[in-house]
Amino acid sequence: MMDTKLLGCVVLFPIQILFCILKATVRLLVPLKRKDLVADVVLITGGGRGxxxxxxxxxxxQGARKVILWGRTEKCLRETCEEIAMTGTECHYFVCDVGNREEVYQQAKVVREKVGDVTILVNNAAVVHGKTLMKSDDDALLKTQHINTLGQFWTMKAFLPRMLELCHGHVVCINSILSLSSIPGAIDYCTSKxxxxxxxxxxxxxxxxxPGVDCTTVLPFHTDTEMFQGMRVRFPHLFPPLHPEVVAQRTVDAVRTNTAFVVLPWTMHLLVILKSLLPQCALEEIHKFAGSYTCMNTFKGRT
Known part of the structure; x- marks a missing residue:
């Protein structure tokens, strides 16, 4: 005979699921309360550009107390840091390649000593090689995996434990819709994402x-930055590239509302749903129609 407690869980389960659906619907319709950032120290990898x-x-x-920039190009970091400082917000920059584990740990120690505890970590740094697997050299493939994937493990190990101690923190990953729906010509990028x-x-x-520590994953469509320069979609008016400032605005808003996953634009949800429902041959026809198979042919972006 079924245990009474287990029976209660089985009965309550569909009610809990319905409640979650209703709660999510209300979130879409009713303005959400946004948390204040005045006590937060934000560290952004790849913070110099894009x-x-x-x-x-x-x-x-939005009122962050301090902003810290990590990146590989000092000139870009310095220019961005100066621009932020002119707004009245305290800003610091450190040259750091997140694809280098020891460099991440060393610079994390420097940040704690010179600036303080990081309470919002934004893993934004990324690279894309933009070649077929056979034409990609091993070093380029490893570089992509180190920066796009392993770099997040290392930054997380460096900063998350302190957030858990403080019961205050937020981890953000600027990912890509290609993590859910891949394209040819960017195997390294799609795999790492x-x-x-x-x-x-x-x-x-x-x-x-x-309690007090949350996560946000942002999955944007093709964004108009240097990294994907030259990428071409078949119907640019139907599928225009996102502006980086829009991605930034939606990301910060997601942090302030504790939103776990953000897909940009919202129409990309349809792609994810179709991928779950349609047979592979139908998905191939969609990609051919949209130009996904050839969009990287003209790629000449920055790595």
């Missing part, structure tokens, strides 16, 4: 019982 630069500006605009998505999904579930 989406990272706009993220730094948006966090400063899929791995990063699984990492964040697991981490988000693992932190459910850790």
């Amino acid at each position: 989406i990272g630069r706009h993220l730094a500006k948006e966090f400063a605009k 899929a791995s990063a998505y699984a990492f964040m999904e697991s981490l988000t579930l693992g932190l459910l019982d850790c």
Whole structure:
């Protein structure tokens, strides 16, 4: 005979699921309360340019106490840091390649000593090689995996324990819709982003019982930055590239509302749903129609 407690769980389960659906619907319709950032110290990897630069500006605009920039190019970091400082927000930068484990740990120690505890970590740094697997050299493939995937493990190990001690923190991953729906010509990028998505999904579930520490994963469509320069979609008016400032605004808002996953634009949800329902041959026809199979042929972006 079924245990009474187990029976109660079985009966309550569909009610809990319905409640979650209703709660999510209300979140879409009713303005959410946004948390204050005045006590937060934000560290952004890849913060010197592209989406990272706009993220730094948006966090400063929304009242973050301090902003810290990590990146590989000092000139870009310095320029962005100066721009943020002119707004009145305290800003620091450190040259750090997140693809280098020892460098991450060393610079994390320097940040704690010179600036203080990081309470919002934004893993934004990424690279894309943009060649077929056969034409990619091993060093380039390893570089992509180190920066896009392993770099997040290392930054997390460097900063998450202190957030858990403080019961205050937020971890952000700027991922890509390609983590859920891959394209040819970017195998290294798609693979590393899929791995990063699984990492964040697991981490988000693992932190459910850790009060005060939350996660946000952002999955944007093609964004108009240097990194994907030259990428061409077949119908640019139907599928225009996202502006990096929009991605930054939506990301910071997701942090302030404790939103776990953000897909940009919302129409990309349809792609994910179709991928779950349609047979492979139908998905191939969709990709051919949209130009996904050839969009990287003209790629000449920055790595």
